[in-house]
Amino acid sequence: MIRLNNVVASYRTGRGSINAVDGVTIEIPDGCILGVAGESGCGKSTLMKVLYGDILSPMTLASGSIEYGFVDRRGAPVTSHTVQQEWFRRVSYVPQSSMNSLNPVIRISQQFIDFPGNDPDKRRVLEQVRAYIGKLGLPAEALDAYPHQLSGGMRQRMMIAMATFFQPELILADEPTTALDVVVQKEILMLLMELQEEMGNTIVLVSHDMGVHYQVTHRMLIMYAAKAVEYGDSDSVFEAPLHPYTRMLISSLPTIGDDRARDGIPGRPPSLWGELRGCRFADRCPFATDRCRVEEPVLVEHRPGHFAACHYAGAEMPSGGVQWQ
Amino acid sequence: MAVILRTEGLNKVYRLGSFGRARTIQALNDVDISVESDNPVIIAVVGESGSGKTTLAKTLLRLVEPTSGRAIVYDKVVAGRGAQPGKREFLSSIQPIFQNPFEAFSRYRTVDAYLFETADRVAGLRGQAAEAAVEQALASVGLEFADVVGKYTNQFSGGELQRVSIARALIPQPSLIVADEPVSMIDASRRMIIINLFKRLRDEAGRSFLYITHDLATAYYISDFVAVMNKGQVVEFGAARDVMSNPQHAYTRLLLGSIPTTRSRWRPRKAAAAPH
Numbered sequence: 001m002i003r004l005n006n007v008v009a010s011y012r013t014g015r016g017s018i019n020a021v022d023g024v025t026i027e028i029p030d031g032c033i034l035g036v037a038g039e040s041g042c043g044k045s046t047l048m049k050v051l052y053g054d055i056l057s058p059m060t061l062a063s064g065s066i067e068y069g070f071v072d073r074r075g076a077p078v079t080s081h082t083v084q085q086e087w088f089r090r091v092s093y094v095p096q097s098s099m100n101s102l103n104p105v106i107r108i109s110q111q112f113i114d115f116p117g118n119d120p121d122k123r124r125v126l127e128q129v130r131a132y133i134g135k136l137g138l139p140a141e142a143l144d145a146y147p148h149q150l151s152g153g154m155r156q157r158m159m160i161a162m163a164t165f166f167q168p169e170l171i172l173a174d175e176p177t178t179a180l181d182v183v184v185q186k187e188i189l190m191l192l193m194e195l196q197e198e199m200g201n202t203i204v205l206v207s208h209d210m211g212v213h214y215q216v217t218h219r220m221l222i223m224y225a226a227k228a229v230e231y232g233d234s235d236s237v238f239e240a241p242l243h244p245y246t247r248m249l250i251s252s253l254p255t256i257g258d259d260r261a262r263d264g265i266p267g268r269p270p271s272l273w274g275e276l277r278g279c280r281f282a283d284r285c286p287f288a289t290d291r292c293r294v295e296e297p298v299l300v301e302h303r304p305g306h307f308a309a310c311h312y313a314g315a316e317m318p319s320g321g322v323q324w325q
Numbered sequence: 326m327a328v329i330l331r332t333e334g335l336n337k338v339y340r341l342g343s344f345g346r347a348r349t350i351q352a353l354n355d356v357d358i359s360v361e362s363d364n365p366v367i368i369a370v371v372g373e374s375g376s377g378k379t380t381l382a383k384t385l386l387r388l389v390e391p392t393s394g395r396a397i398v399y400d401k402v403v404a405g406r407g408a409q410p411g412k413r414e415f416l417s418s419i420q421p422i423f424q425n426p427f428e429a430f431s432r433y434r435t436v437d438a439y440l441f442e443t444a445d446r447v448a449g450l451r452g453q454a455a456e457a458a459v460e461q462a463l464a465s466v467g468l469e470f471a472d473v474v475g476k477y478t479n480q481f482s483g484g485e486l487q488r489v490s491i492a493r494a495l496i497p498q499p500s501l502i503v504a505d506e507p508v509s510m511i512d513a514s515r516r517m518i519i520i521n522l523f524k525r526l527r528d529e530a531g532r533s534f535l536y537i538t539h540d541l542a543t544a545y546y547i548s549d550f551v552a553v554m555n556k557g558q559v560v561e562f563g564a565a566r567d568v569m570s571n572p573q574h575a576y577t578r579l580l581l582g583s584i585p586t587t588r589s590r591w592r593p594r595k596a597a598a599a600p601h
């Protein structure tokens with residue numbers, strides 16, 4: 001189990017500090033695929049960086065802590081301060097737009113060989129890598145290429161190959177398949193699900209595609225303006241979302257053959273620099289009351305294992321007249 | 326009727342590797358598409374990763390020289406034999422939104438510098454007029470001017486930077502916007518606001534779009550035409566609704582059948598590995 005205890009991550013900027021992740025407390029069960037979704041800029045990538053322990057200026061872990069639920073070589077529990085030692089082998093990370101985090105002037109094969117702590121027999125490593133990338137549908141020659149010679153999708157697959165090669169206990173993947181066509185995406189996600197079932201590792205997957213989350217995840221975390229607003233089993237979240245934002249998110253994408261207009265949710269989240277009061281979604285929520293504007297809702301368990309931060313979570317929506325599309 | 330976009334036998338061959346073991350990649354293989362219309366249109370290009378979509382876009386933008394064939398945009402030859410020069414006029418009529426906004430902007434300049442540069446060099450706007458145009462473009466993608474100025478790329482989230490990149494392309498009011506995966510990092514709700522903005526720009530401001538995307542549902546939602554690409558070839562091309570409701574090519578069917586929906590699962594989902 002990975003425990004996040006009131007995690008606050010901030011960025012120092014010329015205009016002062018903002019909390020891009022503002023007090024997230026959740027427990028991630030072992031061996032589960034956790035999906036993370038939410039508005040652009042709500043703090044998903046920041047949360048991933050915190051989980052990876054990649055906390056570099058101007059970002060700081062302003063308060064809170066993470067317990068990873070496994071021990072290091074000396075038998076001490078791994079925490080936010082020591083997780084860096086577990087990188088690559090036990091905790092791996094596919095950053096967002098990772099297609100440009102490959103080193104542009106080094107051949108792909110060399111980037112595999114350069115992994116810290118690798119088998120010194122380069123030829124043997126390359127043999128293993130070659131076989132592995134084949135499993136992910138990449139041609140062996142792709143290893144000889146420089147990153148710019150591969151399409152965006154191929155680079156993205158290469159990043160996934162690097163992140164899963166050592167079968168780490170925790171895989172953090174930020175939008176790992178957005179650059180891929182849906183055919184390849186499906187193959188990769190099916191493969192990830194199979195690998196995960198075999199190895200029982202934990203995967204945290206950030207995606208904007210609610211369809212991807214529905215297919216792949218066991219649990220879902222929905223974030224809004226730096227807060228966790230809903231957290232629960234995926235079945236429960238998709239069948240009966242508790243937070244109005246989650247409901248709107250699930251129903252906002254069009255589908256093929258359906259010609260109804262989709263408007264998205266009008267307005268924008270509050271600026272994190274401003275004064276934040278009450279529920280951060282209140283301005284855009286069709287059900288907000290005066291209470292929502294002054295009293296901040298906390299994340300509480302409404303059904304077994306299903307949490308939401310809304311004063312009216314799961315309540316019947318008023319007068320049935322509002323359309324969610 | 327105007328030729329909004331036409332490609333004639335467009336080919337692009339890339340060479341990979343050193344002389345000894347050189348290998349070639351046919352990124353575009355005899356691409357022939359043609360859209361003539363009196364009204365502005367949205368043309369979607371969908372298909373396989375690595376099938377040549379970005380290469381097609383870069384050819385139209387003159388960033389890649391075709392190996393053979395040519396391309397016409399709004400009745401002007403823009404690539405290949407007989408391409409007319411005139412960079413500034415060209416840029417004011419075609420604007421790109423690049424696939425990866427982190428590559429499109431340098432890490433060492435604040436992003437507003439790009440917005441003002443486009444306003445100045447392409448749209449010929451300076452001073453207050455430039456500021457107003459930049460502010461309006463940012464507002465249309467849901468960003469506040471004050472939240473953008475003075476910031477470097479690494480100070481934005483992926484979706485924010487992608488929206489800055491969209492805003493930049495809107496400033497010169499081009500007749501064709503070549504948008505390569507413009508909403509890939511943007512959440513479902515904001516994505517619809519931007520997709521609706523493209524639609525409005527087509528209907529009210531007369532702009533055409535080449536909309537390259539892996540998101541087939543939004544392609545269906547806004548496009549007039551769609552080209553389906555696989556291995557450098559356009560395997561199916563036609564009116565978006567026809568192609569997507571009644572696909573003829575096996576690859577198009579495979580593509581449409583692979584969209585992750587929230588209605589039925591690809592496979593029964595086993596419980597998480599460890600009980601909780």
Ligand SMILES: Nc1ncnc2c1ncn2[C@@H]1O[C@H](COP(=O)(O)OP(=O)(O)OP(=O)(O)O)[C@@H](O)[C@H]1O
Binds near residue numbers: 044045480483
């Ligand atoms: N280096 C930085 N300096 C200042 N602010 C930053 C920095 N990096 C991110 N931010 C801000 O922190 C907030 C959260 O960013 P983050 O990248 O975590 O969002 P996200 O949820 O991943 O968004 P997206 O879906 O667009 O990728 C945003 O408002 C962003 O502008």
Ligand SMILES: Nc1ncnc2c1ncn2[C@@H]1O[C@H](COP(=O)(O)OP(=O)(O)OP(=O)(O)O)[C@@H](O)[C@H]1O
Binds near residue numbers: 151179180351376
């Ligand atoms: N500069 C280059 N040098 C060599 N090969 C290249 C170059 N640019 C692209 N290619 C190759 O050309 C083919 C088409 O690439 P392109 O980027 O056009 O694909 P795409 O359809 O945009 O893919 P994606 O959906 O992944 O973005 C790929 O096989 C790619 O590896």
Ligand SMILES: [Mg+2]
Binds near residue numbers: 044045096482484
């Ligand atoms: Mg992000």
Ligand SMILES: [Mg+2]
Binds near residue numbers: 152378379
């Ligand atoms: Mg591309």
